[in-house]
Amino acid sequence: MPIQPEPPPPATGSGRSAETVLVEHYGRLVRIAYLVLPPRTGGHGRVLTAHRVVQRSLPRGASPGGGYAEIRARVLAAALRAGRRTGPGAGLPLVLGLRLSPSVGGADGLTAAQALAGLSAPARAALALAVVDGLPDREITDALAVARVDDPGEALRAARTVRDALGGTAENVLRTAEFDPGHVLLHPTDLLRRRLRRRVATASAAALLAVTAAVVTGAYGDGPDRTGPTGTAGPRGAAAAAVLDPAALRKAPADRWADTARVDFSAWPARGGRSTDRALLRRALRAWGGDDSSVRVTPSSGTGSEPPSAPPSLLFAGDVDGAAVVLLHDGLRVARYAEPLRGSGTAVLDLARTDRADVTTAAAVVVSRTPEGTRYLLAPWIAEAGTRDLLRPDEPTRPVAAPGGVTPVLAGPGAGGGCTAWPVLSLRSSARIVEQHSFLVTDLGELTPAHLTHTPAPGSGVPARQPREATGPSGLAVWARTACTLGGLRGQGVRAVNDWTYARQPLPGEGGTATWVCTRADTWAGAGRVTVWFRPPGGGPGSPGTAAAARADTAACSRFDQHVVAGTTWRAPDGAWWAVAAGSRATARITVRGTTVDGATAAVRAPEDATVDVTAFHADGTPFSPPAATR
Structure with a gap:
């Protein structure tokens, strides 16, 4: 059944009391507040904060009057302020012993949630006004201005980009119970x-x-x-x-992975020599349940440490490198419990989000991490494994044996010091689920390694802006230069990293051809971080180029924001300095330091220390700017 839009909001000048308007349109207002609040808040806190924002939106003062638009403006302003706070909100409605979360949706809901996570709060507000209240563009920018948004036009453009990318998903899914804090699920905590x-x-x-x-x-x-x-x-x-009962642990059949449309951790069978050791399993469950204060609990960035709400699945239990290790999965997180086999060391419980895992991001889990290196437990669908060094793209992959799915100790990228090597795992999926599918993952200090992909340059014969596995010559060549920047992503809950070569630029003064690359890191929590690199010819492995732009918490360089531009200064072989800039393939012209040039690239003479102001334009005249202003 198609989702019907909500009835239109009342006229701005309604003479009814503010309280009457708020009560009558409470559901609409609380949905708008929920969409504006940052997804990183988590379902429970986001639901409660949305209700708090609306409940506190009644005007203070003697006048009882208040139209819908006035109250909506107060809700928007309060939700934007609440989203900027990092600590727990004061005065939240009191809910003891329960956690609240919106209804669970399907793939379209997940796509919409990821799109929201990549938008700024003002852009989420613009999207909420468009979808929930059906406002035209002019009224959206007016409402954002009343809510004291600095650049309503930019917020509207970002929202429109995501809305266009989602198509009907934005219109339908954002009106469902999945994004309605008035219809929630209750869980014990x-x-x-x-x-x-x-x-x-x-x-x-x-x-x-x-x-x-x-x-x-x-x-x-x-x-x-x-x-x-x-x-x-x-x-x-x-x-x-x-x-807490080991007998209730879920165990997938050994061949579930080969006959399911959901190839992720839910299809992993239980492995390891101690998978029937109930005493060990009970200790692991008690640690996750919070019933053993002696265990050191370490959640990854953006991961909750609360107990599972239902019996988890057992992935592994066995002795590895002097520790008894148990791997569990509750549908949203992987937990690794480890206790020393000898001595008086402390048991540990590591937690990491895995709620959007797939055939690549559910391909391996750290089973042991020691000063000598890391062992992984590989997914049952991995047919071949090997290692290679990103800094040496011409060297072949070295095969790795993994009896029982457990790899030998593998050297990892150095946590500090110089970047002389960057080892990665090269994995190939079984032909029983997909043919000729090889991919790369790398250790960024998390329980699950990050998936590495690349998007080829324009004119390379592949569909526009479609990430590819980074196993071919072009992907390996790009990652050879980017590899050493991965160290800056350690411990940030990174799920995948993509290198997008979005432009090639002939340089003046016989400088050869430069490439422009946008490196985007996506986290399990949904946020994205981008860095745009200018790479003149001559750089080798380990030299990423000049960082021309960077931004965190953005949709830039993703399917939800496919337009990027950046600029920087560059010295030609003859010693002359230039301001150079390049946009992605939809760029019709670029303005650099006041000079407008047709096409997707531009170069104008400039002093060495010049500030490079860049604006790009689509064919219809719509402007867009770099992710952040840089030199």
């Missing part, structure tokens, strides 16, 4: 911690046992359906016990 708190409170306040029990029961929702002293268990107690 801290059942185990509350049990511990109750025991501590009871022991320290025995004289007030009855009062304490009443307070705990009322404040934390600890009722008769929890496991009590008599051993009876209601629904919530049974759910908590199941999460």
Whole structure:
């Protein structure tokens, strides 16, 4: 059934009371607030903050009047302010013992969520006004201006780019329950911690046992359906016990990966020599459940550390490099529990997001990391594995044996010092799921390695802006120069990195041909970080070129923002200095330091220390600028 648009909002000059307007259109307003808030807030905090923003939007003062547009402006301004805060919001509605999240959607919802994550808050506001309230462009920019957005036009252009890329998805999916904080799912959160708190409170306040029990029961929702002293268990107690029960662990059939349309961690079978060791599995589950304070818990960037809400899947349990290791997966995260086999070392639990994993990003998990190197557990669909050095693109891949799916200790990129080598894993998927599919992944200090791709230059005979695996000569040549910049992405929750050669530029003064490359790192949390490189001829492996532009939390150089331009200064072989700039293939003309040149590249004489101001234009006259102003 097609999604019907919401009825139009009331006229601006409604004479009804502000409270009446807010109550009548509460659902519309809270959806707008939710779309404006940053996705990195997480579902629970984002839902609560959206409700708080709307509930506090009533005007203060004597006048009871207030039209819809006035209240919407207050909601927009408050949501934009809330999105700039990094700490927990004060005055959130109180929800104890439960986590709230919107309904789970399908692939279109995931695509829309990724698009939202790549937009700035003002652009998300513009998209929300267009989709939820159906406002025309002029009214959107007016509403953003009232909300004190610095550049409403830029926000509208960014929103329009994403809306065009999504097509009908933006119109339909953003109106569904998946993006509606008024329709949420409830999950238990801290059942185990509350049990511990109750025991501590009871022991320290025995004289007030009855009062304490009443307070705990009322404040934390600890009722008769929890496991009590008599051993009876209601629904919530049974759910908590199941999460900690090794017998409830899910185990995929050995060949599930070869006969499923979902090739990710959910298709991994349980492997390892201790997959039936219930004592070890119970300790791992208790650590994830928060029931063992001696375990050091380390979540990756953007990853929550809360217990799983249902029994997870077992991926591996075995002894590796002096530790008992357990790998678990709850549908959203991979957890690695490791305890020393000997001595008195501390057990650790590492967590990493994997909610958008696929055949490449679910291809390997770190099973052991030591000073000597890293061992991986490879996905069951990996037919061949090898290693190669990105800085030596002409050398062949060296095969690696992985009995039982576990690789030998492999050298990783140096965490510090000079960049003399950048080892990567070269993997090939089984022909049972895809033919001739090889790809590269690299260790960036996370549980899962990052997938490396490249997008060839214009005119290379491939579809425009389509990332390819970086295993061929052109991809390896580009990554040979970019490799040493990957060190700056360590520990940031990076899912994949793409090198896009978006332009070639003949240089003046017989300077040869330069290339312009946009390196985009996408994180599991959805945010993107880009750096635009100017590469004149003559640079070798490890020399990325000149950073001409850079920006974090952006959709630039992705499918949702396929237009890029940047400029910098360059010295010709004859000693003359030039301001050079290049745009992607849809660029019709470029203005550099006040001079306009037709085409996608430009070069004008400039002093060595010149500031290179660049603006590019599409054929219809629409302008766009570099991701960030640089020299």
